[in-house]
Amino acid sequence: MTSKTIRPALPAEEERQLLDAIEKWVQKSVIPQVRHHDHEDLYPTAIVEEMKELGLFGATISQEYGGLGLPASTYARIVMNVSSYWMAITGIFNSHLMLALAVEKFGTESQKQYWLPKFASGEVRGGLALTEPDAGTDLQGIRMVAKRDGDDYVINGTKTWISNGIEGSCFALLVKTDPAADPRHKGMSLFIAPKQEGFTVGRKLEKLGYKCIDSAELVFDNYRIGVDHLIGGVEGQGFYQATGGLELGRINVAARGVGIAEGALRLGANYAQIRKTFGKPIAEHQAIGLKIGEMATRARAARLLTLDAAEAFDRGERCDMQAGMAKYFASEAALENSIESMRIHGAYGYSKEYDIERLYRDAPLTCIGEGTNEMQRIIIAKQWIRQNPAA
Numbered sequence: 001m002t003s004k005t006i007r008p009a010l011p012a013e014e015e016r017q018l019l020d021a022i023e024k025w026v027q028k029s030v031i032p033q034v035r036h037h038d039h040e041d042l043y044p045t046a047i048v049e050e051m052k053e054l055g056l057f058g059a060t061i062s063q064e065y066g067g068l069g070l071p072a073s074t075y076a077r078i079v080m081n082v083s084s085y086w087m088a089i090t091g092i093f094n095s096h097l098m099l100a101l102a103v104e105k106f107g108t109e110s111q112k113q114y115w116l117p118k119f120a121s122g123e124v125r126g127g128l129a130l131t132e133p134d135a136g137t138d139l140q141g142i143r144m145v146a147k148r149d150g151d152d153y154v155i156n157g158t159k160t161w162i163s164n165g166i167e168g169s170c171f172a173l174l175v176k177t178d179p180a181a182d183p184r185h186k187g188m189s190l191f192i193a194p195k196q197e198g199f200t201v202g203r204k205l206e207k208l209g210y211k212c213i214d215s216a217e218l219v220f221d222n223y224r225i226g227v228d229h230l231i232g233g234v235e236g237q238g239f240y241q242a243t244g245g246l247e248l249g250r251i252n253v254a255a256r257g258v259g260i261a262e263g264a265l266r267l268g269a270n271y272a273q274i275r276k277t278f279g280k281p282i283a284e285h286q287a288i289g290l291k292i293g294e295m296a297t298r299a300r301a302a303r304l305l306t307l308d309a310a311e312a313f314d315r316g317e318r319c320d321m322q323a324g325m326a327k328y329f330a331s332e333a334a335l336e337n338s339i340e341s342m343r344i345h346g347a348y349g350y351s352k353e354y355d356i357e358r359l360y361r362d363a364p365l366t367c368i369g370e371g372t373n374e375m376q377r378i379i380i381a382k383q384w385i386r387q388n389p390a391a
Contacts (some may be wrong), residue, residue, distance in 0.1 A: 005105075006316040009192060015074050022078055025054060026085055034086040041211045043167055047089060051122070054180040058120030060248070061100050061273045065116035072248060077239030080303065084266065088363045090259075091213045094252045095127030095163040099172045101245040102128075102190060106232045114163065115170075126168035129159040129193065130216055130242055136161075137172065137375055139242060140184040144220065146175040146191065151256045153177075153191070153230070155223040155294035158202070165216030166201055170194040173220075177235045183199025183333050185239035190231045198223030209361030247309075247319055249370045250327040254306040255370050257330030257366040261299040261337040269357050271348075287346060295337045302330035321383035328376040333367035338363040359363040 010018070030049055037044050049058060059075050061067025070078075079090050100119040103111055118124040135141035144157025154256050155175055162171065174195035181187025193199065201219030227233075231241055269292055272283035282288045311327040313318035338360040342349035349356050 003170070007069070007314045009071055009075050009311075009314065012192070013014075013353075015077075018074065019077055019081065022054070022081055025050065026082060030082070030086055030089070034358070035352075035355065038088070038211045039352060041206075044089060044092075044212050048092060048122075048167075051089070051093055053055075055120075057096055057122035057125060058100075060097050061104060061116055061120045064261065065104070065112060066120035067100075067116070071137075071314040072251055073307055073314055076251055076258075077307055077311045079252055079255035080259045080262065080306075083256045084263035085259075087145045087256050087366075088210050090256055090260040091210065092125075093161050094249075096168070097127050097128050098245050098249055099170065101248060101388045102231060102241055103192065106190075106237065106241045107192075108233050110228070111192065111231065112218040123169050123311050124194070125164060126212070127162060127164040127172075127173040128242070129162050130164075131159060131161045133158065133160050137372060139239065140188070142174060142176060142188070144173075144175045145179055146177050148177070148227075149224075151187040151227050152224050153192070153227065155193075155198075155220045155225065159218040159220075161205060161215055162218050163213055163215055165218055166214035168202060168298050171218070172231070172242070174238050181236070186236050188238035188242075189235045190238035190241040191225060191306065192229045192231060192251055193220075193223070193225060196223075208364070209358070210365050213350055239376055242327060247313055247323045250323040251306060251310050251313060252322070252333075253310065253366050253370045254302070254326035254330040256335040257327070257332075257363075258299065258302045258306050259368065260334035260360060260363050261302050261330065262354060264290075264334070264337040264341035264363075265292070265299050267293045267354075268292065268337075268344040271341075271345055274347075282344070285300075291340045291344060295355045297338055298337055302326070302333040305329050321380055321387070324379045324383075327366075327370060328373045328380065332364075333371060334363040335358075335367050 030045060057066045058067030060072050063069040082090050100116060104117050111331050130139055132142050146155045148152040171193050173191045175189055176187050177189040178187030198221055200219045202219050205215045207215060272288050273281050275282050305326040308320035309319050310320050341356050342360050345354060348354050
């Protein structure tokens with residue numbers, strides 16, 4: 001896979017059958033468990049096993065390595081569907097697929113042959129280990145160091161807010177192999193880092209929402225790994241490798257935002273047709289109708305922006321501006337629709353007995369993950385100016 005890989009759209013009937021299968025699974029297996037698992041912050045072990053059977057851990061991995069080889073547009077539709085009911089579980093396979101993307105896009109052929117089939121089956125699961133206590137959006141500020149020692153590297157440092165950190169078994173680990181490099185990004189490398197001696201999990205990080213998926217600190221203390229675990233086999237490429245999947249990552253977060261926006265709309269509109277005041281359903285009151293109209297428009301616009309970015313990605317085009325637009329708009333739509341739906345629910349929207357409170361807690365993450373929305377607007381502006389210079 002390269003940055004110019006083209007993934008053709010699935011035939012309409014094949015995509016419909018796949019999405020129907022996902023919807024049936026959600027209705028049968030996901031919805032009955034979501035409230036209990038979310039409120040107790042329990043890892044959904046049984047659901048993870050079912051996701052393995054559905055092939056979701058190999059959704060975007062090429063078929064030659066055992067994956068489904070889905071185009072981003074189909075994958076986005078899957079994420080939208082699932083997220084409209086339970087956004088957190090999409091993070092379990094998406095973070096994992098970002099690890100797989102780094103290996104498939106930049107790894108050596110031997111790395112692909114060994115790791116990708118294990119990733120596709122879900123036998124080995126994990127994610128990206130990029131963020132550190134003092135380095136989030138500014139990845140060049142990381143401090144974790146890998147020192148070459150013969151045929152090994154010895155790694156020391158700490159990562160934080162790593163999805164799948166507890167339940168996962170392997171991570172794409174961003175480190176500095178040349179801390180003195182100038183510019184800083186030239187001294188960064190990305191490793192395939194399985195759990196073994198020297199790699200321990202620190203505390204589980206408690207969150208407002210996005211429950212069930214584990215977020216944790218990862219501690220590396222004289223962690224020794226072979227040179228064959230350096231992705232691509234060449235030092236100094238890590239920054240580009242780590243950020244090379246951000247377009248797809250932002251499309252995924254946008255799809256999550258679409259799911260939450262559509263889920264909030266569904267919950268609010270359904271409740272508004274059942275709840276009555278002054279002798280009629282509240283959906284017939286103009287104030288509620290205005291909210292539903294705005295929510296429906298935001299959700300639709302978010303979906304179209306996200307599919308536009310996904311289709312550009314599938315064509316092999318540069319789409320950081322489109323992905324940034326989709327991520328920015330869809331995440332804000334998720335936030336706005338969730339609070340508007342909560343208002344439609346009135347006091348019940350504040351109760352844990354109603355699902356809207358979960359969407360309300362989950363939505364803010366989409367505005368933060370894969371680059372803050374403030375950063376997205378900067379990226380959009382720069383790309384727009386570059387593509388539309390003054391006459």
